[in-house]
Amino acid sequence: MYKNKRSLLTLAGAVALSSMSGTVLADYPERDIRVIVPWGAGGGTDGIVRKLTSIAEDSFDVSMYVENIEGGVSATGTGQLMNARADGYTIGALTYDSLVTVPWQAMLPSYDVDKLKLIARVTSEPDAIVVDADSDYESIHDLIEAAKENPGEIRVAIQNLGGRIHLAILQLQDLTGAEFRIVSYPGGAAPQKEAILSDEVDVALTSLGDFSNLIEDGTVRGLVEFTDVENPTYPDVPTSAEEGIDLQIGSFIVFAAPADTSEEALVALENAYKTAFDSDEFQEWVANVGVTPNWLGIDEVTPWAEETAESLFGEMDALVEAGVMSK
Template structure:
């Protein structure tokens, strides 16, 4: 074998070895975990807890950055345009996967620009009310809304978002009309609205209001689920109260499309170890959130099925004149 052939072979081996060397060095820098909502909400707390536990598995520093705006579109769009090297990932929620694509809110926003890594939670929505309210049951709240339409102030997050859809469906199913008040930015502003007396109650997940439920500032009137919440078993299911409604959020970790499969696998393994840890499972059981793991092999198909089902529901509400697109 002559020297030219040897040099060519050596160069070829070096090229083939590069991805393995890159993976061996990963992570080469801090890993940025984008939460596309303001600090203080349920999504922020869950992702911070999981990321803190995952960091030990990754062998490098991971930090959470809150990028609020556009009902999560601002932060998610940044990750869609980030380098696909595993050093930027994002926590997607219902609005990231459903509301923004359905409303076509942002040009260039395309779920195909992301690689879904894993779903980590599922959270049914609920109706919570100030504990000092005279409406101590869902039946009482609905009856009052029927007697005085458009007067009882219920806090949602973003107009057209998930909890707005939940409230619209509750109104449609119960024949009521609430005074809908929007507080963009996640559950934090909803809490402030109830604490200040600006709103009588709110539609959100029980986990988002865990601290206010624990100190009896608010009570849960109903949860839109088919299974009782293990943390709050005394909160009735809407279906048991004659309102056949099931809706809620979730958290899905994702990376920019094109992120190498081996890097995605390492991120997934780190988060799964964090998810499976006794520390996380004990912690999550105390905040009213349902851990619900679905790995990279299945999460994309699940997300597509979820989109199809919910797009159909929202299109039907548009046709009925209940929702605008």
């Protein structure tokens, strides 16, 4: 009799705990969710994150708001994300520089990728060469030949020195023998746009997605994308593989949260962003901005990120040893 009574009490307690657990899960989120973008407003990353987040917000009864925290080739915003409370109410967007450049260059002393839990990768985006629509350069080969004939005279706008785009132009020079005048515009793609529009530079190295509005209105055009896959939005822009240039490099957007964020919150966030990613609204929108939607969920994104970073660390170390770049 005593054993049976105890068993019933134990079962009742388990049911009560199960109900409480279900309530906790159902209650997330209870307040607004902050989404850190470690780049300035107006760039490609900012636009994509804002669009996707505005749709993901529909899965919740609270708001999701984007906050731009730029600086340090994304190190400032990434550092804030790593040090945020792991309560599910602060998440952030990471890019190539957040996962590769910052740790490789030891730009953030407290950096530790284990402080983060990656939620999903949502895009992949190759770098590209963009010129003014009236430029004399009709192909990437025209540009390379001009840079050989006039070393250091052709001005190329990149973003941050030491970042991915800087690596891309250094690799292009190393592969082709061209020599450009590299001009840095920290803070994302917006300052590069201004530089092209004001004729401060001849060329910008970024992504077609970053310059999509200027491409669409005919202000600029793409010469090449550093990939082996044709961009369905801009099929007239040749790939580096088609042009015989052995260089493939680009960025991506990954959502992440502080490492100790609860599994319930992580799953809810992953589901919200996956629903937004799959929506007709996002897929139709992203098709018009020249970015490739490319989903990896919680289970796949961390191994992919680790393999990508390890491979790129090796490539950059080799360039340092060859004297092409410094660390």
